[in-house]
Amino acid sequence: MPHRSPRWNEFWQADWLGITGLALGLGGLTIVLEEGQREQWFQSREIVEITIISVLGFGMLFSGQLLARRPVIKLSLLLDRQFGAVALMGLVVGMMLYGTAYVIPQFLAAIADYNALQSGQIVLLSGIPSLILMPLTPMLIKHIDIRIAVSCGLIIMATSCFIDTVLTVDAVGHDFVHSQLLRGVGVILGFLFLNQAAIAAVSPDDAGDAAGLFNAVRNLGGSLALAGIATVQDQRNWLHSRRLEETLSANSGSVQDYIASLSQAMGGHDAAMRMLAATIQRQALVMTYNDIFWMLGVGIIAVIPLVLFLRPLPTGRAVTMH
Template structure:
């Protein structure tokens, strides 16, 4: 969630916040940290988790995607749920349920159970993220809100980056189950802070009558169905499968209901008409592609290091964390940059850095290891802080003050949608391109070639026979094909960012005095 220049503290708030207010801010930031951490905490541990619950590499993407899809649905609903239940009740419910669903993930023994737990985590964790900014806007006076925004900004950046490292350390030193059990003590602390620092508000049940039920159902069916189609399409032979056809119909019905809500609901759950604004529409498209790059690269790098470099979960997590170094260094300077750097220059440089970081990773080889990602990860971190931070500001500044909340929810939903589409697309690309490269490599090796025969003969003597030599050659082909496939994925991500780079020309300078918005 984000705040705009028009969001201020509660009129009744004192000029300086008391200890209770700061503890409330700490509670909100802790909840947001817990939720953002769990977006990526499974990435470095995913190969281990897949093996233990019996999921294939393609099926394993569901463990990451399920969380993102659920977040996409809940983020735009958070403002309505907050009004209906009251902020404290809403947060308490989300924190308790998030902890429970984390335990479900931790004790999962199969893919179905894990996905159910991750969907529950996404629904409840997604609610914890935007409400953190609501606490800052309502409990702190305007003069102290930049401090609260900075605290939240640190959690928003650190969470996804620390996730793979913490998940990797727990997987290697204890067990992957504790990547989820970790949320139990944190959840207890969060609930305690909420009970002692947040005032109770009476539920407003009349909000149920005013809800955009068409939109709510449409988002769930449309986004859920679309994700299933993308995830399972390749494995089910696309529209030759009855399941894919049925899911495509569900997706279409969902989007029809979503658009019906735009017409008939008094207050649509997500205000899609904002996309018609030239600046906001451009921001949304760039946010979608950036989401694809951020979540796609954070997923692919640990997969590459595990499959090719034989890295364990902890080693992969350390490489992913490198991109957070520039973000943390630049974070204190973000208010200065926002006031003094033209948004078109900042976003342009940020997108260019992100695209370059992906293109650098298109020349990986089977000998590549972690340090081959250092340069690209550092560039990725610079691009993220420059591009994404300014885009978040532009999303709020490009709409009227009364639409700032809708703009923030839509922008963050679009970013997560990009991540979901990337993870689903990566699974499909990985299947298709690995098969394609394997066949091309096999075609280049003639069985009658003297060189091939000599190679197999030498290999057979060292390994104990021709069968072992053929198996080794097959493994080498598969390995090289997989490396080429990862290079293709980074190329697609890089070119995708370059394709939206011209949209920076539609951005307008930020208003003077614009306050820093995060997430």
């Protein structure tokens, strides 16, 4: 390749305001979302300070959109009807992907007493359809209407979440096999076609910005999912625990008989009450995980109508993979 002298003027003309703002804004937002629940949100001084930094960062990013000759990332692409719809669907799909990958190992560790290796093997099941269908992806993209593919993918992903809403305290790894395999098929049909739609929605000159923005939105969805799951888990677990406790009456003969038999087996009344409390907590935790899967499924269903904003992919265009 012929030698080219560095063009330092391009370096100094870069959107440093936007670059700095993007790092501060997204970095701060990620920390706030992932650590907020543990730190009691805005009761923590650190969370408040990081939130202020994040807001200032996004302010710098938006300023760069107006002041820079070539912004680091074109947020104006979100105003395009098709790309905006794709970005919103990508956000929700990212929430589902990261959310399920986070919740399933938690469930298996807390309820089925799985170790990290056993949980990882269950999570990896969703990758099997990708290995099988990935070589066929270019052919699928050329011969299947993108709206049909994305709709089917989203419906399959939602179905995989709803399958996991009937878990019990006896659920183990094999109870996630069907949902994980379905989830993998849904990701191939939905997410990869959404990636193609994101690139096709903009001009070739903006393809790089579109791909970067689409990936950023997907990762943001993951951060939102982790933060939301932590919050929902605490609130719903408390609610289900109280509801289960309300169904137990000290005057109930069946409850008295159960505690008496448990006391005899455990060697004392206090031990029996601790066992009963642990049983309630275990049941409440399973109900909480069922709620989380239901919310993820409803979120996917909610964005399916956005498929109507998609346009067929242009013929003869090369398939892009990101």
